[in-house]
Structure formats: structure tokens, C-alpha cells
Amino acid sequence: MTNKELQALKERYVAAGAASPNEQFADHATNAELWDADGKRMIDFAGGIGVLNIGHRHPKVVEAVKAQLDKVMHTCQTVMPYEGYVRVAEKLSGVVPVRGHAKVMLANSGAEALENAVKIARAATKRPNVICFDGGYHGRTFYTMAMNGKAAPYQTDFGPMPGTVFRAPYPVPYHGVDEDEAIRGLKMAMKADSPAHDTAAIIIEPVLGEGGFYAAPASFLKKIREICDEHGIIMICDEVQSGFGRTGKMFAIEHSGVEPDMMTMAKSMADGMPISAIVGTDKIMDSSGPNSLGGTYTGSPTACAAALAVMEVFETEDILGKSQRLGEKLNKRFAQWQEQFPHVDNVRNLGPMAAIELVTDKTSKEPRADFAGAVTKYAKEHGLILLSCGMHGNTIRFLMPVTIEEEVLEEGLTIVENALKELG
Missing domain, CATH: 3.40.640.10 (Type I PLP-dependent aspartate aminotransferase-like (Major domain))
Incomplete structure (x- = not known):
């Protein structure tokens, strides 16, 4: 079935409180990539909200x-x-x-x-x-x-x-x-x-x-x-x-x-x-x-x-080593974003449990939940699953599998970077 057909069934039969706002439906996935019912490829920086640290469908699992x-x-x-x-x-x-x-x-x-x-x-x-x-x-x-x-x-x-x-x-x-x-x-x-x-x-x-x-x-x-x-x-x-x-x-x-x-x-x-x-x-x-x-x-x-x-x-498979190395890469990239973009502040990570804060400016630190929403929307439109969170709704969190391939990681980070450039 197509995304459109599945969405129609969801609206008819799934309780509103349990229904996802996402109108894409997962069909198959491997490590940090998945494809929807229409065959569109997505990079996964959400990992099922932190469920897939070793990736979708690890062969041994x-x-x-x-x-x-x-x-x-x-x-x-x-x-x-x-x-x-x-x-x-x-x-x-x-x-x-x-x-x-x-x-x-x-x-x-x-x-x-x-x-x-x-x-x-x-x-x-x-x-x-x-x-x-x-x-x-x-x-x-x-x-x-x-x-x-x-x-x-x-x-x-x-x-x-x-x-x-x-x-x-x-x-x-x-x-x-x-x-x-x-x-x-x-x-x-x-x-x-x-x-x-x-x-x-x-x-x-x-x-x-x-x-x-x-x-x-x-x-x-x-x-x-x-x-x-x-x-x-x-x-x-x-x-x-x-x-x-x-x-x-x-x-x-x-x-x-x-x-x-x-x-x-x-x-x-x-x-x-x-x-x-x-x-x-x-x-x-x-x-x-x-x-x-x-x-x-x-x-x-x-x-x-x-x-x-x-x-x-x-x-x-040295998962903790991979996790530490991924955290170092995110730390370095986020520091560049904080220096480059006026609305990116308080970048942080403990290993690859990483986040950036979107604000009006770095002096007032006023949260920009609307900007966070725009970034996640842009990411989705460009093939990246990305989540916001936080008490103020202005934090972008990163939960990609620690087993993510280098080229897929770079592709996803580039989408986020482009969103910050184009929307900021």
C-alpha cells in the first residue's frame, strides 16, 4: 500500500491520541536508513527515540x-x-x-x-x-x-x-x-x-x-x-x-x-x-x-x-568505542555550528547523546521552539528523520545509531546544517 492509502486507513481506524502526525509509513530499514511505503529513502537520526543504538535490524539480533x-x-x-x-x-x-x-x-x-x-x-x-x-x-x-x-x-x-x-x-x-x-x-x-x-x-x-x-x-x-x-x-x-x-x-x-x-x-x-x-x-x-x-x-x-x-x-563489535568516536565528531561539528550560526547555542553532548539549542540570540537565550519545528520539518522534506525535545521545545536532539556509516552521518549532518543556513 502507498503512504496515501495507509494514511486514509490511519485516519479512519487509529485513535487520534495514538496516531503519528507523520504521513510516511516505514516499509523496510537497515542500520541508519529506512524506506517508506512509496520507496522514499530517509536517514534516521531518531532511532525510534533512542531504541536503535546498534541500528535497524542488526544481523545478529x-x-x-x-x-x-x-x-x-x-x-x-x-x-x-x-x-x-x-x-x-x-x-x-x-x-x-x-x-x-x-x-x-x-x-x-x-x-x-x-x-x-x-x-x-x-x-x-x-x-x-x-x-x-x-x-x-x-x-x-x-x-x-x-x-x-x-x-x-x-x-x-x-x-x-x-x-x-x-x-x-x-x-x-x-x-x-x-x-x-x-x-x-x-x-x-x-x-x-x-x-x-x-x-x-x-x-x-x-x-x-x-x-x-x-x-x-x-x-x-x-x-x-x-x-x-x-x-x-x-x-x-x-x-x-x-x-x-x-x-x-x-x-x-x-x-x-x-x-x-x-x-x-x-x-x-x-x-x-x-x-x-x-x-x-x-x-x-x-x-x-x-x-x-x-x-x-x-x-x-x-x-x-x-x-x-x-x-x-x-x-x-566495539560499540562503546564507536559511540565515543561518534560523540567526538558531533562535538566538533556542533562547536562549528555554534560559532557559525547566531541562533545556535548551548551545544552539548555526552558521547553521542547530543543536542543543540535554538534561540533568538545568545544574549537573551530566549528559546525558539518555532525554529526547532521548522528545522525538523525541513529535515523531513529533505530525507532526514530528526526530533526536537526539551521543556521549551527548542532543542534538537540527535539519536542516530552509533553504527551509522560515515557517509550517511555526513549526509544527515549536512541536511541539518543547510536547514540552519536557509531558515536562520
């Missing part, structure tokens, strides 16, 4: 999933477990930098991972509340919607949110919140809203995802670790978007040297197959009763096969 399909597709691991689930748990326990011996629960999505992390933290501490941060994004279930530090569009239309979530400032000096102010805000939240004896967990993205690709300073993360230790609060790092090589390390928290009590991950964990994980120290993870955690499809055999293949690819 495809092979692993096909092999699993010939064995078993589903049993529900709580009814009859299977090797893949326990092997994924074993692998993750060896690479995730939590304190002490790690245990693992698998789920289907990032939101499920965060929901279950909160459940586990409540069971471990016997406390009800959590503290999150401005600009954070954790999912679209009711509790994770409440945890999000950005109301629209995630909370719009859905009524009252759960009342045991409280929020503190995230340090973004460019927008007037330095580290000291963020720590003061966190301590005030613990005085005014959620005292320590009622706080089960402090949940933070080491690098804001939807919130704008701002990295928390290592010193800030260390202070959160100290506050958690002082008050018996569980520190949870949400690495759903920043994990699995997005920042030049397996997980973004590794840049700080901080060891959280629990971590959540999903997205690039299985190169497009739906799976997520909650990983924490054994005492915390074992705190809830038998059969208290799980779900029909959690840690499905095919998703586990894909996750194991992804981890093998990391071990054998």
Missing part, C-alpha cells in the same frame, strides 16, 4: 530472534520459565553498576520498569513517596505520568494524577538553575512536601531525555547519593534513553562513578524488541512477596533472545 521463533514464542515466565530470561538477568547483573550483588526483573517497556521500580522501593522501605525532577520523563502510565516533570502533552486530558509524587529542580545552568539551587530545591521538597521518613526513592535521569539532553553534573549525582545514604532513601537511575552505549559508556551513570541502588532500562536494550529491566541490589529486589511482580509478556523469549544478541554485539 535478527538471527537470534529467528532462531528463537523456531523454539518457543511464549510460556509466561511465571508459569514456565526459560533460559533466556535467566541469562539476560545474569548478563545484566554483571554490567549494571548498582551497589552490591544485583538481581533483575524484566518487563516490557520503560514505563513498566519505572512503575515496578517504585513498587519495589516502597516494599523495601515501607514508605509511600517518590521525588523526581523538573524536566524528567518516565512514561505514560498513571504513576509515571505523575512522575514526569513536563505536563503537556503527557498529563493533558487525563485528570488528577497520583498524589505521592513530588518534584525538585534539575540543574540546568543555561536556564538559570545551578547545582546549588537544585540541591536546595531537593532539600526543600524533603522539608515541605516529602519528609525523608515518607520518601521511598529519589528517581533521576543522569541525562534528561525528553527534557532536553541535559547531563547532571557528577558532583550533583554524588550529592543525591549522599542524601539517599543519610536518610535510607533508595536512589533510582532511569537509564531508559541514556543506557546501552548512548553516552559512550554502557550506562550514563558510569561517567559519575556513582552507584545507585536500582536502575531502569529499556529502548536500545534489545534493538527494537519490547523489553525493559529493573536491576537493583539483591536485598532491595527481594523485598516484595512471591508472585508480586511480573506480567504475561514480561521478558518474552523473543525479546530476551534479542537482548542477549545486543549484549554480544557490544562485546564483539
Whole structure:
């Protein structure tokens, strides 16, 4: 079917709240390129929102999933477990930098991972509340919607949110919140809203995802670790978007040297197959009763096969080295853009988790969400999938696969550069 025919079906049968505004439909893809239903080629700088760090349809992942399909597709691991689930748990326990011996629960999505992390933290501490941060994004279930530090569009239309979530400032000096102010805000939240004896967990993205690709300073993360230790609060790092090589390390928290009590991950964990994980120290993870955690499809055999293949690819294909080198290239190119273009400012990256800010001018720093929208529209018209994000809607984020070919990377960056020239 053509894009036009599929669009007509979408308008007729897909709920408006779930429908993409994009009128192109993916047909097939390889690494950092995909083709739509009309045969138009697109370069992918979005990666399914950070899901494809090792590219579309990595051959080893495809092979692993096909092999699993010939064995078993589903049993529900709580009814009859299977090797893949326990092997994924074993692998993750060896690479995730939590304190002490790690245990693992698998789920289907990032939101499920965060929901279950909160459940586990409540069971471990016997406390009800959590503290999150401005600009954070954790999912679209009711509790994770409440945890999000950005109301629209995630909370719009859905009524009252759960009342045991409280929020503190995230340090973004460019927008007037330095580290000291963020720590003061966190301590005030613990005085005014959620005292320590009622706080089960402090949940933070080491690098804001939807919130704008701002990295928390290592010193800030260390202070959160100290506050958690002082008050018996569980520190949870949400690495759903920043994990699995997005920042030049397996997980973004590794840049700080901080060891959280629990971590959540999903997205690039299985190169497009739906799976997520909650990983924490054994005492915390074992705190809830038998059969208290799980779900029909959690840690499905095919998703586990894909996750194991992804981890093998990391071990054998120097993915972290590729990630670091890509980050260096983006850093260099973005610095040129900031110098060249009057509306490009606050360029930043942690590895290839990279972004630029579009502003009216570099003195006022007034955000230009309209410009960001125009750049992403231009990119699409010229064969590039590109995403904006951020509290102010003026950030362009870059999530191309770290395995992207050099010539494809250059082609995509040139499209962005041309947009900045022609539209600025």
C-alpha cells in the first residue's frame, strides 16, 4: 500500500491520541536508513527515540530472534520459565553498576520498569513517596505520568494524577538553575512536601531525555547519593534513553562513578524488541512477596533472545568505542555550528547523546521552539528523520545509531546544517 492509502486507513481506524502526525509509513530499514511505503529513502537520526543504538535490524539480533521463533514464542515466565530470561538477568547483573550483588526483573517497556521500580522501593522501605525532577520523563502510565516533570502533552486530558509524587529542580545552568539551587530545591521538597521518613526513592535521569539532553553534573549525582545514604532513601537511575552505549559508556551513570541502588532500562536494550529491566541490589529486589511482580509478556523469549544478541554485539563489535568516536565528531561539528550560526547555542553532548539549542540570540537565550519545528520539518522534506525535545521545545536532539556509516552521518549532518543556513 502507498503512504496515501495507509494514511486514509490511519485516519479512519487509529485513535487520534495514538496516531503519528507523520504521513510516511516505514516499509523496510537497515542500520541508519529506512524506506517508506512509496520507496522514499530517509536517514534516521531518531532511532525510534533512542531504541536503535546498534541500528535497524542488526544481523545478529535478527538471527537470534529467528532462531528463537523456531523454539518457543511464549510460556509466561511465571508459569514456565526459560533460559533466556535467566541469562539476560545474569548478563545484566554483571554490567549494571548498582551497589552490591544485583538481581533483575524484566518487563516490557520503560514505563513498566519505572512503575515496578517504585513498587519495589516502597516494599523495601515501607514508605509511600517518590521525588523526581523538573524536566524528567518516565512514561505514560498513571504513576509515571505523575512522575514526569513536563505536563503537556503527557498529563493533558487525563485528570488528577497520583498524589505521592513530588518534584525538585534539575540543574540546568543555561536556564538559570545551578547545582546549588537544585540541591536546595531537593532539600526543600524533603522539608515541605516529602519528609525523608515518607520518601521511598529519589528517581533521576543522569541525562534528561525528553527534557532536553541535559547531563547532571557528577558532583550533583554524588550529592543525591549522599542524601539517599543519610536518610535510607533508595536512589533510582532511569537509564531508559541514556543506557546501552548512548553516552559512550554502557550506562550514563558510569561517567559519575556513582552507584545507585536500582536502575531502569529499556529502548536500545534489545534493538527494537519490547523489553525493559529493573536491576537493583539483591536485598532491595527481594523485598516484595512471591508472585508480586511480573506480567504475561514480561521478558518474552523473543525479546530476551534479542537482548542477549545486543549484549554480544557490544562485546564483539566495539560499540562503546564507536559511540565515543561518534560523540567526538558531533562535538566538533556542533562547536562549528555554534560559532557559525547566531541562533545556535548551548551545544552539548555526552558521547553521542547530543543536542543543540535554538534561540533568538545568545544574549537573551530566549528559546525558539518555532525554529526547532521548522528545522525538523525541513529535515523531513529533505530525507532526514530528526526530533526536537526539551521543556521549551527548542532543542534538537540527535539519536542516530552509533553504527551509522560515515557517509550517511555526513549526509544527515549536512541536511541539518543547510536547514540552519536557509531558515536562520
